[in-house]
Amino acid sequence: MFNWNDLIFFLELARQGRLMPAARRLKVDHTTVSRRISELEKDLSLKLFDRKPDGFVLTEPGHRLFAVAERIEQEAVGVEETLQAAPSAPRGHVRVASMEGIGAFYLAERFAELAEKEPGLVVELVTERHLINLTKREADISISFVPPQGQRLAVRRLGAFRLALYAAPDYVRRFGMPRTRAELPSHTFVDYVEDLVAIQPVHWLLDVLEPLKVSFRSTSMHAQQNAVARGAGIGLLPLFSAKSNPRLIPILTDEVVVMRDIYVSVHEDLEFMGRFRAVLQHLAEVVQRDAAYLTEF
Structure with missing residues (x-):
């Protein structure tokens, strides 16, 4: 009979594909992960991974x-929730990943609202340049x-937000206010680091000009x-962030309209x-409620 606890090590190595990342997630030494996998394979009399130069790849039995x-993992995760928490009182940690801008300027305040409504929930907001x-x-x-790609993901569109060109009074005083889109190429811009753009739609200035x-x-x-500022x-900035700084002046609002969808998965x-359902429902509600805030001046 195999050790059920070995499945924890198996799942993490299958997801990470390498010993060191799996070990960091499990907070153990990489040799422990290797040993537990070897023991699981021995107990099951099956080869679960092909060891390749770039990592571990699941075999067909794997x-x-x-x-x-x-x-089994999801049943175990749901034990405490099923036995101890009423459906109207969700409890526990939920980790939400997003891009840095929308996380800092929009989501953080909305999750603060959720904390007031559901004090048993703790949202961990993780911001990255790439898709988690x-x-x-x-x-x-x-x-x-x-919309992210991946096996067994439920993905839906929550809504959209608008971006617009902005400048500071100091810039307008020194270089003038562009009156038409044709004048934009003669102006100076703030932009992303081109070779470090992890998700191309985030390099939104290219929707307007290079x-x-x-x-x-x-x-x-x-x-x-x-x-x-x-x-x-x-700069081309989302309305949800630019509205937080009164020094920013919108430019060519009728001529330059850039939109992006918001997806939750x-x-x-x-x-x-x-x-998780409580967080998803809250996100759907606030994005719908804030539709005008996200898309109108």
């Missing part, structure tokens, strides 16, 4: 065990501007907005569990 082990892999359980829920003159670049939308150049096994 894939079959992975499907079973995931179901829900299949590897790097997060429970993802908020993104493109700037000839750029004074400042950053992978951080927050940093870009601060540079624009200081007069470094014109969750692993199918988590979608209907109480605490």
Whole structure:
């Protein structure tokens, strides 16, 4: 009979594909992960992984065990919630991944609202430049501007937000206010670091033009907005962030309209569990409620 606890090590190695990342997630030494996998394979008399130069790849028996082990994992995760928490009182931690800009300028305040409404919930907001892999359980829920790809993900569109060109009074005083879209190429811009753009739709300035003159670049939308507010150049910023700084002046609001969709995704096994359902419902409600805030001046 195999050791049920070995399935924890099996699942993490299957998701990470390498010993060291799996060990970090499990907070053990990589040799422990290797030993537990070897013991599981011996107990089952099956080869679960092919050891390759770039990592561990599931064999056919490994894939079959992975499907079973995931179901066992989700049943175990739901034990405490099923036995101790009433459906109206979700409890526990929910990790939500998003891009830095929408996380800092929009989601953080909305999750503060959720904390008041559901004090038993703790949302952990993780911001990254790249899309978090829900299949590897790097997060429970993802908020993104493109629909993510992955096995057994439930993905839906929550709504949309608008972006517009902004400048600071200091910039307008020194270089003038562009009156038409045709004047934009002669102006100076604030933009992303081109070779570090992890998700192409985030490089939204390219929807308007490819700037000839750029004074400042950053992978951080927050940093870009601060540079624009200081007069470094014109920037294309989401309304949900630009509205937080009264120094920012919108430019060519009728001529330049850039929109992005907001998608929420969750692993199918988590979608209907109480605490995850509560977060998903809250996100749907606030994005619908804030539709005008996200898209209108």
